[in-house]
Amino acid sequence: MFEGFDPPCAVADPVFTAPSDIFSRIAPEDFADLLALATVRHIDKGEFVFRAGDPGRNVYFLRGGRVKIYQASALGREVILWFCFPGEIFGLTEVVQGGGRVVNAQSCERAEVLCIARTQFKDYLESHSAVSFVVMQALSCRMRVLGDMLVNLIDDDVNSRIIKLMLRLSACHGSRVGDEVHLNIRMTHQEIADMVGTARQTVTKVLSDLKQRGVLSIENHRIRIRSPELLSEHSRTA
Amino acid sequence: MFEGFDPPCAVADPVFTAPSDIFSRIAPEDFADLLALATVRHIDKGEFVFRAGDPGRNVYFLRGGRVKIYQASALGREVILWFCFPGEIFGLTEVVQGGGRVVNAQSCERAEVLCIARTQFKDYLESHSAVSFVVMQALSCRMRVLGDMLVNLIDDDVNSRIIKLMLRLSACHGSRVGDEVHLNIRMTHQEIADMVGTARQTVTKVLSDLKQRGVLSIENHRIRIRSPELLSEHSRTA
DNA sequence: AAAAAATTGTCGTCCAGGCGACAATTTTTT
DNA sequence: AAAAAATTGTCGCCTGGACGACAATTTTTT
Numbered sequence A, B: 001m002f003e004g005f006d007p008p009c010a011v012a013d014p015v016f017t018a019p020s021d022i023f024s025r026i027a028p029e030d031f032a033d034l035l036a037l038a039t040v041r042h043i044d045k046g047e048f049v050f051r052a053g054d055p056g057r058n059v060y061f062l063r064g065g066r067v068k069i070y071q072a073s074a075l076g077r078e079v080i081l082w083f084c085f086p087g088e089i090f091g092l093t094e095v096v097q098g099g100g101r102v103v104n105a106q107s108c109e110r111a112e113v114l115c116i117a118r119t120q121f122k123d124y125l126e127s128h129s130a131v132s133f134v135v136m137q138a139l140s141c142r143m144r145v146l147g148d149m150l151v152n153l154i155d156d157d158v159n160s161r162i163i164k165l166m167l168r169l170s171a172c173h174g175s176r177v178g179d180e181v182h183l184n185i186r187m188t189h190q191e192i193a194d195m196v197g198t199a200r201q202t203v204t205k206v207l208s209d210l211k212q213r214g215v216l217s218i219e220n221h222r223i224r225i226r227s228p229e230l231l232s233e234h235s236r237t238a
Numbered sequence C: 001a002a003a004a005a006a007t008t009g010t011c012g013t014c015c016a017g018g019c020g021a022c023a024a025t026t027t028t029t030t
Numbered sequence D: 001a002a003a004a005a006a007t008t009g010t011c012g013c014c015t016g017g018a019c020g021a022c023a024a025t026t027t028t029t030t
Helices: A028-037 A092-097 A118-127 A129-155 A158-173 A189-196 A200-212 A228-233 B028-037 B092-097 B118-127 B129-155 B158-173 B189-196 B200-212 B228-233
Strands: A039-043 A048-050 A058-064 A067-072 A078-084 A104-107 A111-117 A174-177 A180-183 A216-219 A222-225 B039-043 B048-050 B058-064 B067-072 B078-084 B104-107 B111-117 B174-177 B180-183 B216-219 B222-225
Touching: A028 A111, A028 A118, A028 A129, A039 A048, A058 A092, A058 A118, A067 B129, A078 A129, A078 A189, A078 B129, A092 A129, A092 B129, A111 A118, A118 A129, A118 B129, A129 A158, A129 B067, A129 B078, A129 B092, A129 B118, A129 B129, A158 A174, A158 A180, A158 A189, A158 A200, A158 A222, A158 A228, A189 A200, A200 A216, B028 B111, B028 B118, B028 B129, B039 B048, B058 B092, B058 B118, B078 B129, B078 B189, B092 B129, B111 B118, B118 B129, B129 B158, B158 B174, B158 B180, B158 B189, B158 B200, B158 B222, B158 B228, B189 B200, B200 B216
Parallel strands: none
Antiparallel strands: A039 A111, A048 A104, A058 A111, A067 A078, A067 A104, A174 A180, A180 A222, A216 A222, B039 B111, B048 B104, B058 B111, B067 B078, B067 B104, B174 B180, B180 B222, B216 B222
8 A cells, every 4th residue: 555656647847736636546446435435416507515614524526527616705805726626525624624614615517526424534544544645645736736826926927827827727627639738627717817816807908918929719718728838938937 | 543523723713723733633652653763853043954856755843943834936035835833744745745845944943853754654654544634634724724825815915914924823823921912933024025925125114014003012023912903903804 | 589697808097015225223253 | 342144124116907997798598
């Protein structure tokens, strides 16, 4: 057990690594044991898996769809910490930590989640130390991303922040089409704004500008990057 | 094992909870086993425990002193993610994740650390699942703090950010003296600036202003908060 | 297909706060 | 104790980008 100390996400730049797909990283028998504890729940678009303030009795695994994890700020702004994609665990922090939920988990499209009671999950981890380790990796991975977002926020102007966001997302959720990289995530300008901490209008402006310059195009809310190299050249801090 | 699902830090506001003191949360025998694996190392003020780019073969526990964990931005700015205090673990993320260090760990004052090879620590965790859980709690705790910092950064003006920083720090590292709370951390304006993502001059200005208004005083780099309640009233987003 | 709702595009105004430039003070080194 | 280095205090200028206000377009609902 506990073999394999390799980087969990096979991406060029480890900095852009996203929280990893747990399912693909644990042994089939461990997965089977996990499934045995789980209840399946379907979540409609826009529905919440949980909200800030809820007690937080469960841990979730996403099987399909996309879930937005965000914190609501005092002024009503949404700060999106990350998107969860299939295979990822979420709602872990509060469960491990105790206390109520501090973030909101809202689905962006119809989603399916595995739902496991925290006490059961705790016992499960105790008897599956390899999974414990994978979970730690996932947590670490997210910490890195948060740290990175923090640095971005402090260091970069809006233009660079948006560009880096796209590069980061494309590392895990982009597909190459010739020279181009297509992001297969539908995002509104507002959502992008909430991820980089800026105003919606500014996102519109920056994006139009990048389109103008031929660095990217947008096809029904899906961003297509002409060339990642070219794109990254347009950020102030390469 | 794995009992106790209570909040790890006994603080009024869980949001201001800092990464927890591991030592105090594990059983004495687990601690003894840990010690057996460790090498003690002394770090002078200003010296690095590790730097970004280093391979990252060890996990560290701080026994005494204070260590600053920060990321250097592209423009040479330091972004301080957190301070480590005695009892805390650090350098875990990269070790769990694989790949080199992404952050710098520099001691702020003479420090003593326990140093454990990652492979040994991995094995140790496997056979001490209670500790695994505590480590997860510590990671979760830090994630919360980072998430919080992110929201602060996006939502609050500099004045509120500084105030919230002080309140956050005072929750774990302040001592009550009558009505006052004294922060027992020596910090320069530059360090504060690096923690809230602003310019040093702005910190000077904000702090002078708060002194003027009698909300706090500073005694050789140590901040004394006249009254936390009063202080928090001076932030825009209460 | 029409109506309602959400998203995108475009301007112009305005100000928080970054940053350079020093001077004054405090701390550290020699 | 003197010199060097670090930290704090103060100003003023200048700009990135927030935000309000609409219009245009696209998507969703009925």
